[in-house]
């Protein structure tokens with residue numbers, strides 16, 4: 001991994017998607033005035049502007065973008081300049097229909113939908129490289145340019161053209177070396193799925209893919225890889241001319257089509273578009289922010305898009321109540337973002353996104369509620385920037401492993417059961433830790449795990465053996481890891497590891513381990529799972545009964561549902577048993593000492609209360625303390641660095657809340673108030689406490 005180029009200057013960035021290409025000059029002048037009122041310091045420009053930049057092949061129309069650069073620069077607004085590959089001009093598809101993708105039925109897709117290009121098309125690449133280079137040559141050294149925003153919301157290609165299918169077969173050859181190895185790994189004797197040669201392998205459609213699970217998993221990997229190569233291709237075109245400007249592309253959180261870990265290695269800074277549901281659980285965006293941050297070593301990232309008010313694509317266009325736009329912006333910043341940016345600056349008057357929320361609504365008034373709130377947030381960000389920028393999320397001691405390939409394999413597997421809640425299950429464990437104000441990261445399988453004391457791997461269905469790919473690029477070979485051995489090593493050295501039902505089933509090719517479950521984790525966990533009972537939610541609920549003193553604070557029994565492992569102990573001790581059904585009394589939660597560490601196994605899907613009490617117990621045993629005592633509905637986060645420690649207190653409710661500060665005292669960066677003992681939070685209120693000291697110890701504060 002090369003060293004990322006930093007985004008400069010170091011500051012909090014406030015801005016968003018800006019489309020001057022849609023507006024006459026007088027509106028653009030008015031935009032510059034309004035941007036100053038709203039304390040905007042960055043604009044993402046030209047995201048879908050190809051046909052405005054190059055109305056005819058080879059004939060560029062730079063005037064509007066030249067003016068935009070000058071106008072924004074004069075107004076103190078920096079620019080994230082996009083490459084326009086996400087939406088291409090009609091003249092291109094008319095001259096070269098082959099730039100469009102071919103669907104599963106073998107038909108070329110019609111022009112008009114964005115992101116439906118064939119990433120293998122040499123003609124498309126030629127035109128993309130030309131426009132990217134032209135942009136870099138014209139603006140790559142402009143003092144307003146701070147970031148390349150490459151394309152937009154890259155989505156998995158779905159192209160079935162001959163070029164893409166041939167590429168797939170070459171990719172498989174690299175991965176398996178020989179057709180015999182592939183047949184063995186894909187279990188080719190089943191349903192006569194054996195191939196004599198790589199040339200016989202088809203690009204799987206959704207329908208055939210269900211039958212060929214190894215094939216479908218590799219197809220997903222290949223699609224992701226193909227698009228990542230395309231991303232690298234765009235980056236290379238920019239780098240040649242503009243080597244000092246960092247690059248990003250805006251990701252989409254838990255979107256399932258791409259392996260973002262691979263994309264993160266190409267990006268200098270992670271950015272993503274967060275569209276959380278109004279009135280949803282605040283652990284949702286927290287979990288997604290943690291996932292995005294964990295893609296690149298927990299470094300600062302950018303919140304590239306959020307709506308200032310409503311969206312036009314969610315089921316209902318629900319408004320953010322007063323205060324929520326600011327609250328969620330600070331939440332992102334508390335999770336490590338160095339920005340709050342919006343889609344979009346100004347609502348368009350036509351087109352599919354004219355009803356999407358914007359900082360400037362159709363009436364264009366600075367008196368609008370949304371504009372006023374965003375302007376006030378901008379003023380607060382400007383005030384806090386000097387203290388917040390340069391810090392990063394404080395080092396967590398708890399990491400949760402999250403792996404997109406594991407998700408693909410599990411979601412694509414025929415059973416057990418129809419429900420495949422990988423993302424939700426990891427989220428439940430995240431929430432159980434997060435709600436206790438225990439700092440927690442999401443962590444890649446190939447990351448350095450040494451900073452962590454506790455690693456959690458819910459539903460780690462796939463544990464890669466490190467054998468595949470057999471050949472490939474140096475980068476692909478670098479990320480090959482024997483994950484079972486890596487986890488063992490972590491625990492042996494003193495780490496604590498937690499995993500659950502549905503872990504350790506298959507290797508990287510969805511090929512079941514012949515050790516039974518949990519495969520390579522069996523020795524470490526000191527148990528074997530003979531079988532797993534699975535039922536629909538609520539159909540066959542059970543209870544989990546902890547043994548005495550297993551948990552620091554314990555109910556007599558907890559609810560569990562859906563997944564019920566039948567555990568055979570091989571050295572582990574039982575911490576809880578099933579309370580009902582024909583397996584009443586059998587173990588369902590276990591602990592095993594291994595080397596200098598400990599490995600826990602949760603053999604059933606226990607309720608939120610159990611997960612809370614379980615993680616509180618484990619955290620206490622390994623000496624981890626919450627940042628502050630938890631208060632329902634209040635999130636507490638920490639950023640630190642450059643000699644300071646900042647606590648973000650975020651009230652996600654419409655009620656007033658008090659948070660006990662214990663021994664800490666400090667100054668609220670937003671209000672300037674000095675705080676000790678407790679902090680009062682208004683409905684949807686935010687405090688950013690710069691910790692200035694520890695108050696002398698007294699009896700426990702009873703506020």
Ligand SMILES: [Zn+2]
Pocket residue numbers: 101102118119120121159160161162163164165
């Ligand atoms: Zn193609």
